[in-house]
Amino acid sequence: MKIEMHNISKSFGSNKVLENIDLTIRSGEVHALMGENGAGKSTLMNILTGLFPATGGKIIIDGVEKVFHNPQEAEHFGISFIHQEMNTWPDLTVLENLFLGREIKNKFGLLDTKSMQKKASDAFEQLGVDIPLNIEISHLSVGQQQMVEIAKSFLSSLKILIMDEPTAALTEHEVERLFNVIHGLKEKGVGIVYISHRMEEIFKITDFVTVMRDGLVIDTQLTKETNVDDLVRKMVGREITDYYPEKTATIREVIFEAQNLTGGLFKNISFEVKSGEILGFSGLMGAGRTEVMRAIFGIDKLHSGTIKLNNQEIKIKNPAEAIRQGIGFLTEDRKEEGLVLDFSIKDNVTLPSTKDFIHHGLFDDKTAHTFVKSLVERLKVKATDEEMLVGDLSGGNQQKVVLAKWIGIAPKVLILDEPTRGVDVGAKREIYQLMNELAERGVPIIMVSSDLPEILGVSDRIVVMHEGEIAGVLSKAEATQEKVMSLATGS
Known part of the structure; x- marks a missing residue:
C-alpha cells in the first residue's frame, strides 16, 4: 500500500494547525513523524484515519483518491491508529475492550467467546505479554x-x-519486545508511522523521518542520513546543547519520610527525600512504584506504615487531605486522573487551590486569571488563551497544564509520575529546568520514570523497586544503566 497525502491543510475556526502538508507512507517501511507538541503530527494522522475532515488537500491510496469518514472505515481498510491517549472502557474486561464494536458472533447471532479469546490470546502472544482476558481493564x-x-x-x-508514543508507558524490556513486533510487521509488508520524541528509538527502528514544526513539514529524509542534533534543530528551530540542565540546588535537611509502607502491591517501603533533592524511582512495570505514590497521596488504601512531613507524622486518607498537607501529585494518567478535559486551562490550574481565590465569599476571577497567565507563560503552554479547553490541547501541553496545577499550590513535596511522557525534546528540557528551579527553592521532588536515561540524568539518588519491594538505592555517582537494571530485574 502507498498512501500519498497532498497539500493537507486543517483549521479549527481561525486557528490554522496544518498548512499544505505532503507525506508519503509505504508498506514495509517504518516512517518516523517528529515535532514539538502542537506541531500537528497527531492531527495529520487523525485526518488520514477519518477522525477529522481536512480543510484542504487530498489523500491518494494506491493511485485512487480516498476519504475515510470515521476511524472504523479506516480500520476496515487496514489502517489502524494507536493513540497516545488510550481509548479504553475501564469497567469492561480486557476481552470486551479488545472486541468492542467488532464482536465475533456465531451462526445463531450469539457472541462467540471462544473465538474472541483465541484471537486475543494470539495477539498477546505476538506481543509476548500475559494479560488475563477476564480482568477489568481499570485494574491494569x-x-x-x-x-x-x-x-x-x-x-x-x-x-x-x-x-503515537507507543513506548511512553513501557519498560525497557517491553520496549525491546515491541521493537521485535515492529520488525516482524515490517517483514510482513506492514507500513508503520511511528510518532515519538525518543531519539534513540527513531534511529533504532525507522527508515525515514519527517519533521514537522508549527503545522508545516520542515524536512523528510532517510533516518540514516541525519543525526540527533540535526533533528532537534529542525524540530525546535534552534540548538539545544544540554538535554539535562545542570542542577545547582543545595540538598539540605530531610523534609519527607516514608516508613515501612505496605499496600496492595508493595510492602515495607521506606525512604526519605531532602530539601532540594530529586529522588528518582525506577523499576519494571508492576514493580509497585506508581502504587506507592498513589497510596501516599490517598488515592489507594495504605494498609500500614508511617508518613512524616517536616518530622511530624501526618495521616492522609484521601487526595484532598494530601493537598491540604502541601503534597502535589502529577499522575501517570493525565487524561483520566490529572485533568478535566472539558474545563478550561484556568479552571484546571486553579482547581486544587480554589480557596486561595475566594475573597469575601466570591471567586476573584481577575486574580486567578493573572495567576494562571503567569504559569502558562512560564511553562510555555501553547494555547490561544487561558480559557481554551484543555481537551483541545496537544498531549504535551496538557502535561504542562497538570504541572502548572501542582506548582500553583506551592507544594511542600511534589510527586511526579512519568512527568515527560509524550513530551517533545524541547518541552522535556523546560520541565527538567522547572524541576531544578523548584529544587532550588527547597521543594523535595519524587520522580517516577520508566525512561532510564531520564532517571540517570535528572535524579540525585535513585530508588529501584523489584516486585513490590525496594531492591536498592543508588547515588548519582554510582548509578549506571547496568546497576539499575540489575536491581530492577532482581539479579
Whole structure:
C-alpha cells in the first residue's frame, strides 16, 4: 500500500494547525513523524484515519483518491491508529475492550467467546505479554493498558499501523519486545508511522523521518542520513546543547519520610527525600512504584506504615487531605486522573487551590486569571488563551497544564509520575529546568520514570523497586544503566 497525502491543510475556526502538508507512507517501511507538541503530527494522522475532515488537500491510496469518514472505515481498510491517549472502557474486561464494536458472533447471532479469546490470546502472544482476558481493564497498569491498545490493531487485516508514543508507558524490556513486533510487521509488508520524541528509538527502528514544526513539514529524509542534533534543530528551530540542565540546588535537611509502607502491591517501603533533592524511582512495570505514590497521596488504601512531613507524622486518607498537607501529585494518567478535559486551562490550574481565590465569599476571577497567565507563560503552554479547553490541547501541553496545577499550590513535596511522557525534546528540557528551579527553592521532588536515561540524568539518588519491594538505592555517582537494571530485574 502507498498512501500519498497532498497539500493537507486543517483549521479549527481561525486557528490554522496544518498548512499544505505532503507525506508519503509505504508498506514495509517504518516512517518516523517528529515535532514539538502542537506541531500537528497527531492531527495529520487523525485526518488520514477519518477522525477529522481536512480543510484542504487530498489523500491518494494506491493511485485512487480516498476519504475515510470515521476511524472504523479506516480500520476496515487496514489502517489502524494507536493513540497516545488510550481509548479504553475501564469497567469492561480486557476481552470486551479488545472486541468492542467488532464482536465475533456465531451462526445463531450469539457472541462467540471462544473465538474472541483465541484471537486475543494470539495477539498477546505476538506481543509476548500475559494479560488475563477476564480482568477489568481499570485494574491494569497504564503500561499494560497500552499493550492492550496495541493488541487491538492485530485483530484486523493490518496494512498500515500508526503508533503515537507507543513506548511512553513501557519498560525497557517491553520496549525491546515491541521493537521485535515492529520488525516482524515490517517483514510482513506492514507500513508503520511511528510518532515519538525518543531519539534513540527513531534511529533504532525507522527508515525515514519527517519533521514537522508549527503545522508545516520542515524536512523528510532517510533516518540514516541525519543525526540527533540535526533533528532537534529542525524540530525546535534552534540548538539545544544540554538535554539535562545542570542542577545547582543545595540538598539540605530531610523534609519527607516514608516508613515501612505496605499496600496492595508493595510492602515495607521506606525512604526519605531532602530539601532540594530529586529522588528518582525506577523499576519494571508492576514493580509497585506508581502504587506507592498513589497510596501516599490517598488515592489507594495504605494498609500500614508511617508518613512524616517536616518530622511530624501526618495521616492522609484521601487526595484532598494530601493537598491540604502541601503534597502535589502529577499522575501517570493525565487524561483520566490529572485533568478535566472539558474545563478550561484556568479552571484546571486553579482547581486544587480554589480557596486561595475566594475573597469575601466570591471567586476573584481577575486574580486567578493573572495567576494562571503567569504559569502558562512560564511553562510555555501553547494555547490561544487561558480559557481554551484543555481537551483541545496537544498531549504535551496538557502535561504542562497538570504541572502548572501542582506548582500553583506551592507544594511542600511534589510527586511526579512519568512527568515527560509524550513530551517533545524541547518541552522535556523546560520541565527538567522547572524541576531544578523548584529544587532550588527547597521543594523535595519524587520522580517516577520508566525512561532510564531520564532517571540517570535528572535524579540525585535513585530508588529501584523489584516486585513490590525496594531492591536498592543508588547515588548519582554510582548509578549506571547496568546497576539499575540489575536491581530492577532482581539479579
